Amino acid sequence: DAKTTQPPSMDCAEGRAANLPCNHSTISGNEYVYWYRQIHSQGPQYIIHGLKNNETNEMASLIITEDRKSSTLILPHATLRDTAVYYCIVRVAGGNNRLAFGKGNQVVVIP
Amino acid sequence: DTEVTQTPKHLVMGMTNKKSLKCEQHMGHRAMYWYKQKAKKPPELMFVYSYEKLSINESVPSRFSPECPNSSLLNLHLHALQPEDSALYLCASSGSAGGTNTGELFFGEGSRLTVL
Numbered sequence: 001d002a003k004t005t006q007p008p009s010m011d012c013a014e015g016r017a018a019n020l021p022c023n024h025s026t027i028s029g030n031e032y033v034y035w036y037r038q039i040h041s042q043g044p045q046y047i048i049h050g051l052k053n054n055e056t057n058e059m060a061s062l063i064i065t066e067d068r069k070s071s072t073l074i075l076p077h078a079t080l081r082d083t084a085v086y087y088c089i090v091r092v093a094g095g096n097n098r099l100a101f102g103k104g105n106q107v108v109v110i111p
Numbered sequence: 112d113t114e115v116t117q118t119p120k121h122l123v124m125g126m127t128n129k130k131s132l133k134c135e136q137h138m139g140h141r142a143m144y145w146y147k148q149k150a151k152k153p154p155e156l157m158f159v160y161s162y163e164k165l166s167i168n169e170s171v172p173s174r175f176s177p178e179c180p181n182s183s184l185l186n187l188h189l190h191a192l193q194p195e196d197s198a199l200y201l202c203a204s205s206g207s208a209g210g211t212n213t214g215e216l217f218f219g220e221g222s223r224l225t226v227l
Contacts, residue, residue, distance in 0.1 A: 098169075
């Protein structure tokens with residue numbers, strides 16, 4: 001699986017949009033971009049994934065650049081409950097491949 | 112039901128004890144996973160079961176012994192552990208038997224293990 005690079009930490013203002021970047025310059029054509037988050041002392045939670053088109057669900061939006069070498073997860077209106085470690089992962093969808101977590105981005109939403 | 116249930120939530124054991132962690136899901140998923148997470152570190156994959164057969168073992172020491180009795184259950188048997196094995200153990204599942212497998216993993220809340 002391709003490696004990803006995320007900032008180790010960032011702060012976001014409550015009520016504002018939070019833009020979380022991820023670089024994955026070695027991504028292969030059949031690899032998807034997945035985002036998970038882990039709130040303190042809980043299990044990781046799936047957020048969203050995409051291949052090349054932008055995706056949106058009730059939790060977030062995923063913007064993938066045209067060359068697919070980077071992506072941005074957007075939390076439209078950050079709340080204090082969004083404080084978590086966010087993981088950007090690239091892997092082949094389907095099958096039962098290993099899902100490998102990188103170091104993630106510790107996001108703190110500030111009142 | 113979109114839950115993965117892990118028991119116990121907390122476990123304290125001595126280095127000579129034998130104990131087990133249990134994981135259950137009723138989403139019809141055919142793949143189940145064990146991860147280990149140390150404090151302030153990302154989860155690390157230990158084992159993957161696919162259709163009740165062990166498909167991935169990430170060179171985990173034999174003192175950890177996984178078992179998949181059926182498609183809904185996953186156990187992790189623990190024996191002769193070391194204090195450095197103290198961690199949060201996470202179970203996850205993915206994949207539907209008859210539907211589209213989009214690769215999402217559903218995680219339980221974990222079992223926090225302390226080895227004395």
